[in-house]
Amino acid sequence: MSFSLFWRRGITEQIIPERSGTAFRLSKGETLVVIDPRGEQVADLLAFDAGDIREVISSGRTFDYAETIYLTKGHKLYSNRSNVLLEIVEDSVGRHDFLLTPCSVDTFDHFYPALDRHRGCFGNLAAALESYGVTPDMIPTAFNCFMNVPVDGDTGKLRVLPPISKAGDHISFRAHRDLIIGLTACSAPDSNGGSFKPIAYRIER
C-alpha cells in the first residue's frame, strides 16, 4: 500500500495513502523516520521482534519504565518481555499517544454510527501484518505517532484532539532489535480533525 515518492540524500521516502497501512522489516541499528507531510495526521505504529513475533511493544511496560504517559526524544519503547525494541531519537512534535488501541470496525460503530463503517487502523494493521504471521489478537495498544490525547490529571478524563503536528514534522525511532513494523495513516475522523491525509516514512541506515 505504499510507493516511492522521491529520493532525498539517496534515501527512498515512502507514502502510506490516507486510511491505509503497511508493514515492513526494520533492522537493528536502522532508524525509522515517520513524517506527517501535511500536518495534523496520526500514524499508528507497532513493532514486533522479527525473530519471535510474540514479543511486541507494550504500553504498560513502557509507561512503567519511563514513568510518564507522554513519550518523546530519549524514551525507549519496551516489549512485553521488558526488552527495548525502539528508542525515540528525534521528535519535532513532542505529543504522541500510547493509551489507545487502533480504531476498528467496532470503534467506528461506537463513535461514528452515522458514518460508513471502516476497518480502521486495526484492520489495516491486521491485513498488512498477516504475511508476517501476526494475527488480529496479537495486536496490542499501538504507539500512535502525532495523536493528541490530553488527560485531566484530576478526573482521568481523556479527549482526542487534532494533532499539534505541522506539515513536515517527524518522529524518529532507532531499532534495538531486528523488527517487523506496522504503520498506518489513520482512518478515524477524531484523530486528525476530520481530514484524512497520508503519512510518509523513510528508513535511514
Added chain:
Amino acid sequence: MSFSLFWRRGITEQIIPERSGTAFRLSKGETLVVIDPRGEQVADLLAFDAGDIREVISSGRTFDYAETIYLTKGHKLYSNRSNVLLEIVEDSVGRHDFLLTPCSVDTFDHFYPALDRHRGCFGNLAAALESYGVTPDMIPTAFNCFMNVPVDGDTGKLRVLPPISKAGDHISFRAHRDLIIGLTACSAPDSNGGSFKPIAYRIER
C-alpha cells in the same frame, strides 16, 4: 494459593496470601468481589474469555470507550475484540490503575536492585494461569485494583503511591461472559507502601 477464610452469608471468602496469585473460573452473571482486608494493598486482575483465551481485557480498548483512564462503578472492561468482559458494579475506593503491567523479575531488577529478586505479580499470574493454557506472552496490562497511579496532566509524569484503600474496602465486577480470572496480592514495595499484605475475594451468584 488461596484457602477458605470464613463463611459470610453462605459465601466462602478466599484469601490470596501476600506476594502470591491465583486463577479461577467466573461464570457469566456472577460477581467477583475483590477486598483489601487490611488496607493499602494492590490486586492485579486479568480476565480471559473462558471459551477462547485469546480474548482478554484490553486497557487500550477500555480507555477508548470509557474516555477516561480512571475506572470506577459503571465502567466496563472491554476485551481486545471490543466485547465487555467485566463491569464494575460497586467500588468503595474509586482509585485503581489500568496503565501499568504487573511487576516482574525485570521490573524488580529495574526499580529495586538492592532487594531480592521476586517473580512478582507477572510471575504469579503466569504460574496460576498456566493450567488454563495462558502463556506469559499472553498476559497484557492488568487492571490493578486499588493501585494508586496519579498522572500529571501537563507533563504526563506518573507516580506510584500507596493505595487510598482502607481495611475492608472492595471493588466488585460482574461477569458478562464465562471467564478465566487471574488475581494477585501484589509483590512490589512501591505499590503498597512497602507493606505486603493479603487480598481477599468472594464470588456472588
